[in-house]
Amino acid sequence: MRADSVCKRYGARDALRDVSFEIASGERVAVIGPNGAGKTTLLEILAGALRPTSGTVSVRPEEVGWVPQQPALYSKLSVAENLRLFARLEKVEDVEGTVARMLAQTALGDRAGDEAGRLSGGNRQRVNIAIGLLGDPAAVLLDEPSAALDPRQRERLWEFIAVLGTTVVFSTHDIGEAERFADRVLVLADGELLFTGTPDALATTMGGDHDFEAAFVRFLHEQGH
Amino acid sequence: MRWLLLKDLQILRRSPLLVALLVIYPVVIAVLFGFALSGGPDKPRVAFANLVPPGESEFDIGGRTLDAADYADQLFESIDPITVDSREAAIEKVRSGEALGALVLPEDATERLRATLGLGGGDPPTVEVYYNAEDPVKRRFVEATIEARLAEANAALSEAVLREAAGYIDVIVRGGEVPVPLVGAVQILGLERSRAIIDSITAELPADSPDRAALEQVARFARLAAENLDVSRPILASIGSPVRVEQTVVEGSRTPLDAFAVAVAVAVSLMFVTVLLAAGLLALEREEQAFGRLVRGLVSRTALLTEKVVLSALCALAVTLAMLFGLAAFVGLDWSRVPAWLAALLGGALGFAAMGVAIGGLAREVRVASLLALLLTLPIVFLALVPSGSVDPLLYDVVNVVSGMFPFKPSLRALDAAINGGDLLLPIVHLLALTAGFGAIARAALRRF
Numbered sequence: 014m015r016a017d018s019v020c021k022r023y024g025a026r027d028a029l030r031d032v033s034f035e036i037a038s039g040e041r042v043a044v045i046g047p048n049g050a051g052k053t054t055l056l057e058i059l060a061g062a063l064r065p066t067s068g069t070v071s072v073r074p075e076e077v078g079w080v081p082q083q084p085a086l087y088s089k090l091s092v093a094e095n096l097r098l099f100a101r102l103e104k105v106e107d108v109e110g111t112v113a114r115m116l117a118q119t120a121l122g123d124r125a126g127d128e129a130g131r132l133s134g135g136n137r138q139r140v141n142i143a144i145g146l147l148g149d150p151a152a153v154l155l156d157e158p159s160a161a162l163d164p165r166q167r168e169r170l171w172e173f174i175a176v177l178g179t180t181v182v183f184s185t186h187d188i189g190e191a192e193r194f195a196d197r198v199l200v201l202a203d204g205e206l207l208f209t210g211t212p213d214a215l216a217t218t219m220g221g222d223h224d225f226e227a228a229f230v231r232f233l234h235e236q237g238h
Numbered sequence: 239m240r241w242l243l244l245k246d247l248q249i250l251r252r253s254p255l256l257v258a259l260l261v262i263y264p265v266v267i268a269v270l271f272g273f274a275l276s277g278g279p280d281k282p283r284v285a286f287a288n289l290v291p292p293g294e295s296e297f298d299i300g301g302r303t304l305d306a307a308d309y310a311d312q313l314f315e316s317i318d319p320i321t322v323d324s325r326e327a328a329i330e331k332v333r334s335g336e337a338l339g340a341l342v343l344p345e346d347a348t349e350r351l352r353a354t355l356g357l358g359g360g361d362p363p364t365v366e367v368y369y370n371a372e373d374p375v376k377r378r379f380v381e382a383t384i385e386a387r388l389a390e391a392n393a394a395l396s397e398a399v400l401r402e403a404a405g406y407i408d409v410i411v412r413g414g415e416v417p418v419p420l421v422g423a424v425q426i427l428g429l430e431r432s433r434a435i436i437d438s439i440t441a442e443l444p445a446d447s448p449d450r451a452a453l454e455q456v457a458r459f460a461r462l463a464a465e466n467l468d469v470s471r472p473i474l475a476s477i478g479s480p481v482r483v484e485q486t487v488v489e490g491s492r493t494p495l496d497a498f499a500v501a502v503a504v505a506v507s508l509m510f511v512t513v514l515l516a517a518g519l520l521a522l523e524r525e526e527q528a529f530g531r532l533v534r535g536l537v538s539r540t541a542l543l544t545e546k547v548v549l550s551a552l553c554a555l556a557v558t559l560a561m562l563f564g565l566a567a568f569v570g571l572d573w574s575r576v577p578a579w580l581a582a583l584l585g586g587a588l589g590f591a592a593m594g595v596a597i598g599g600l601a602r603e604v605r606v607a608s609l610l611a612l613l614l615t616l617p618i619v620f621l622a623l624v625p626s627g628s629v630d631p632l633l634y635d636v637v638n639v640v641s642g643m644f645p646f647k648p649s650l651r652a653l654d655a656a657i658n659g660g661d662l663l664l665p666i667v668h669l670l671a672l673t674a675g676f677g678a679i680a681r682a683a684l685r686r687f
């Protein structure tokens with residue numbers, strides 16, 4: 014997955030400025046940065062949900078799974094009906110088989126008939142991710158997947174993501190999560206890509222005597238953010 | 239699109255309260271509209287005190303006895319009378335709110351009527367009317383009703399007097415019997431027979447008789463009087479009703495009020511169901527966060543809009559068609575026009591659905607979309623029902639243009655034409671143009687959805 018000189022402008026404001034990077038197959042990449050850095054905008058452009066003002070991305074929308082920050086599913090439909098609907102829209106060949114596989118993968122088989130609106134936040138997020146994975150994509154993009162989840166639900170969510178086996182790009186506010194679950198981090202601030210590398214590399218850049226979160230904050234400060 | 243349609247139907251099936259509201263609310267509103275348009279207010283309760291002493295309500299015209307109470311009865315056709323025996327009791331009924339108004343026939347009413355008809359001079363009889371002014375609408379209604387009925391009673395009385403007068407003229411011209419109280423029937427010679435007698439006497443007189451000229455003068459007078467009095471009958475009739483009314487419809491149709499009320503009721507129902515459904519269904523896609531997921535390759539924005547338009551139009555079509563069938567059973571509509579009903583309903587449903595998705599696209603939240611839909615649609619209905627001539631011509635043109643920018647007025651015209659006959663093509667074309675226009679607005683709104 015590659016982004017070349019991606020820019021996104023909303024009126025006079027630049028949400029993304031000349032952002033370029035590459036992500037290798039199977040890699041887990043965290044996009045981190047302060048509020049308003051452009052994390053969601055970048056993921057939406059990679060997912061094909063938003064068009065860049067200029068620049069290109071190498072992947073087509075159907076090649077990636079998209080998991081927006083808020084669970085994008087119909088609360089009046091059951092878990093299985095949501096999965097079935099999106100599987101049909103994705104034109105998945107074996108709809109029922111794929112739904113059964115996703116229910117098993119998300120451990121929601123016993124809740125398959127429950128309306129999505131009655132699920133806990135964690136379970137809704139699992140269904141949200143399962144929908145993103147229905148087309149068996151080579152890469153999955155998750156926008157702050159653990160936001161609004163309690164610590165236990167968050168832990169179960171990351172366990173679930175850890176066994177996916179696909180390229181994973183996720184944005185997060187939780188620097189600790191990025192350090193634990195990402196092979197590499199992209200640091201964005203005010204629409205600019207400031208750093209690409211491993212969490213250790215960022216800490217090392219800052220002298221190596223800080224934990225990752227402190228190194229990240231100091232890094233932003235030094236960059237004028 | 240098929241799967242989206244099924245999904246929305248599933249969602250509607252799981253929202254029975256919403257569906258019930260969407261169906262019941264517009265139907266109730268529509269039926270109320272229909273009743274308001276087709277039926278006037280109930281008969282107002284009016285206290286009535288006849289203070290004319292018993293047996294004195296009769297009067298004679300030319301030997302014929304008439305009863306004033308018969309003419310007062312005409313008032314009761316449009317009011318619900320509460321009979322009381324005094325003026326005070328009648329006024330008290332008004333004060334207490336039991337009666338909207340009171341009607342008092344004073345003691346001297348018949349006496350004055352006799353004097354007026356007998357050319358004895360004096361003021362004509364007066365009927366006293368007391369109103370309750372707390373409800374101006376009803377007050378206006380009862381005023382108009384009583385005035386109209388009094389005019390009818392006056393006209394009936396006048397007609398009776400004129401009929402008697404015409405009879406007398408006939409006797410004066412042609413001769414005949416006239417009943418005279420206490421004396422009995424009296425034979426009147428009449429002008430025509432008088433002239434004939436004079437003519438026969440004149441013919442027997444010598445040519446140089448000095449009486450001939452005088453008799454010829456009398457005969458000429460009798461002829462002229464008979465001829466002129468003969469034409470006085472239509473003149474008298476014209477005094478009874480001096481103005482005749484001839485009505486010609488310049489524009490529009492002679493749709494009966496009941497049938498027009500059905501068209502209004504169905505159009506209102508069609509509007510509410512379609513606009514609210516289309517606006518809500520589209521806004522729901524964003525509220526559920528599903529829109530972004532759908533339009534990134536799964537469904538195009540245009541297909542999504544088309545699905546919402548088609549679904550809401552079909553649902554509204556089913557509801558309003560059932561409603562039209564139900565109303566047709568009561569009002570007695572022409573069943574052979576069902577294909578025209580379908581065409582009008584479909585045209586209207588498409589127009590309203592496109593307007594609904596435009597509202598949903600702009601509002602982006604179900605609650606805001608519903609509120610906006612109600613705020614927009616209600617004034618559109620009232621604007622569309624403003625009759626020409628009731629406001630300033632320039633203002634009416636503005637109202638007409640504004641009404642034409644929304645689907646209610648063309649839908650009403652299409653339904654009126656479909657139900658009662660008329661040009662269906664023009665309103666349908668208008669509706670299709672509005673469908674395209676609102677569809678374009680909705681499509682533009684989805685760019686920032």
